[in-house]
Amino acid sequence: MAEVDNRTQLDWDALEVGETFDKFEYLLTQEMIDTYRKGVMDPEASFATIAHKVDVRQYNNKYTDAGSVNARCAFYCYNPPIAGKRLTVTAWIADKYLRRGKNYIVTEAVSVDEDGRLIDRVITHELKQPSEVGKKWGG
Amino acid sequence: MGRIIRGYAEGDEITPLVKEMTQEAINLFEGSAGNTGPSQFTDEHAAREVLGTEGTVASGRMSLTFAIEMLRRHFGAEVFNHTGTVDLRFLRPVRPGDTITFTGKVTGTSKEANGSRVLVAIEVKNQKGDTTGVGQGSAIVPTAFLPPED
Numbered sequence: 001m002a003e004v005d006n007r008t009q010l011d012w013d014a015l016e017v018g019e020t021f022d023k024f025e026y027l028l029t030q031e032m033i034d035t036y037r038k039g040v041m042d043p044e045a046s047f048a049t050i051a052h053k054v055d056v057r058q059y060n061n062k063y064t065d066a067g068s069v070n071a072r073c074a075f076y077c078y079n080p081p082i083a084g085k086r087l088t089v090t091a092w093i094a095d096k097y098l099r100r101g102k103n104y105i106v107t108e109a110v111s112v113d114e115d116g117r118l119i120d121r122v123i124t125h126e127l128k129q130p131s132e133v134g135k136k137w138g139g
Numbered sequence: 140m141g142r143i144i145r146g147y148a149e150g151d152e153i154t155p156l157v158k159e160m161t162q163e164a165i166n167l168f169e170g171s172a173g174n175t176g177p178s179q180f181t182d183e184h185a186a187r188e189v190l191g192t193e194g195t196v197a198s199g200r201m202s203l204t205f206a207i208e209m210l211r212r213h214f215g216a217e218v219f220n221h222t223g224t225v226d227l228r229f230l231r232p233v234r235p236g237d238t239i240t241f242t243g244k245v246t247g248t249s250k251e252a253n254g255s256r257v258l259v260a261i262e263v264k265n266q267k268g269d270t271t272g273v274g275q276g277s278a279i280v281p282t283a284f285l286p287p288e289d
Contacts, residue, residue, distance in 0.1 A: 032171050039167030040204045041158060046220050047207065050200050052172040067179070067189040070199035072274075074226035075207065077219060130179070134191020137232055 010065040012096065012103045012128065020092040021058030030083040046080035047120055054089040055109035055122045069133050071104065072125035078118040085113040094123060103128040146286050147257045153243030156209040162235040165197050168204075192232065199229040202239070202272050206261050209241045214257070214278040222254075227261065227274035238266040243276065254281040 028048060036048035056068075081087060088111070095106035105126050111119040162181075169180050179186040179196060186195045206227055211219040233239055243259040250256075256279050263272035 032173075035167050036171035039164050039169075039171055040201060040208070041164060042204075042208050044211070044216065045204060045208060046211070046216065047204075048171060050204050050207075051168050051174075053174075053198075053200065069190065070229055072226070072228045073199055073203045075203055075224065077207070077223040078221060080220050130189050131191045133196070133232060134187075137192065 005064065007062060007064040010063045010128070012105070015093060015096055015105065017093050017095055020090065021062060024054060024058050024089040024091070025086055026052070026089075027086050028081050028083060033081075033083055047075070047077060049081055049087065049111055049120055050075065050122070054111060055091050055107040055124050056126065057089070058091050059093070059105075059107055065128055067130040068105075068126040068128055069130045070124060071127045074123040076121040078120055081111070081113060081119050085115065087111050087113050087119060102132060145284075147245050147248050147255070147280070149245055149247055151245040153209060153213045153245070153259060155243075156205060156212070156241040158205050158239050158241075160197050160201075160233055160235055160237045160239060162195065165195065165201070165235065168198065168201055190232075194234055196232040196234055197237075199227070199272075202229065202233060202263055203227050205239070205241055206263070206272075206274070206276060209243060209261075210259060210276045210278060213243070213259075214280065218280055218284070219278045222279035223276065224278075225261070225274065225276040227263075227272050229272050231265070231269055231271040233265065233271050237271075239271060240264050246275070251279050254279045255285060256280075 033048040036051050037045045089109050091109035094108035097104050108123045110121045165180050177185045179189045186192050206225045241263050243261050246258045246260045248255045248257050256277050259276045261274045265271050
């Protein structure tokens with residue numbers, strides 16, 4: 001039996017800047033870190049949290065839309081996460097804007113580990129018309 | 140903790156970082172976070188459906204990670220992993236098979252309560268010379284790590 005999708009269809013006009021999502025928790029394992037380091041070809045890469053895209057995870061759990069393209073991303077390093085620690089993420093809608101007729105949503109998230117160490121902050125600007133990539137850059 | 144003892148001046152160039160993008164690397168990056176289902180990053184059909192492209196693309200967050208690596212190597216992990224920032228705009232897709240080169244140049248410094256913030260302009264180009272990303276990064280270098288002022 002197919003799962004029911006209870007997510008809300010995004011209404012960009014109605015989306016409120018400041019909307020804060022339910023906190024998201026996950027365990028960062030050594031395996032996650034090792035796989036991330038292989039993927040980015042850097043054995044010393046410290047912020048495996050980047051691949052978890054935690055700033056948009058709760059947005060995607062709540063809303064459904066036509067998809068998105070990452071247009072801009074800012075990352076602030078505070079303390080490298082430690083394998084085996086649970087991380088708690090608080091994410092919210094930081095901004096939205098219309099540019100050249102295209103809709104963007106800005107999400108922001110802060111991660112803290114189970115000991116209260118501040119890990120990182122990420123701010124992402126997502127273009128909500130992903131097919132623009134194919135139109136502009138083609139195959 | 141190692142000390143850097145290096146002055147930072149406008150125009151100083153950062154050692155470039157070169158990465159060869161592969162589908163395997165993209166799959167590992169996505170898979171490290173448990174994102175194993177088909178997506179525009181891992182599946183050509185999904186990329187065609189969502190983006191309208193012929194093939195997959197790499198997440199911009201991979202370029203973000205590479206920019207972080209370049210600056211971490213320059214400033215040192217002890218400094219960059221606690222004070223570093225990168226803000227990158229993605230101008231063109233990066234695809235499997237691309238070779239992307241990250242370059243950086245110091246654009247200025249400013250005093251902070253806990254050291255000096257060094258600002259770096261970042262540019263990313265592919266093997267064709269097309270710019271795929273631009274942005275800036277920074278790190279706060281503790282005053283104790285810098286040469287004494289006159």
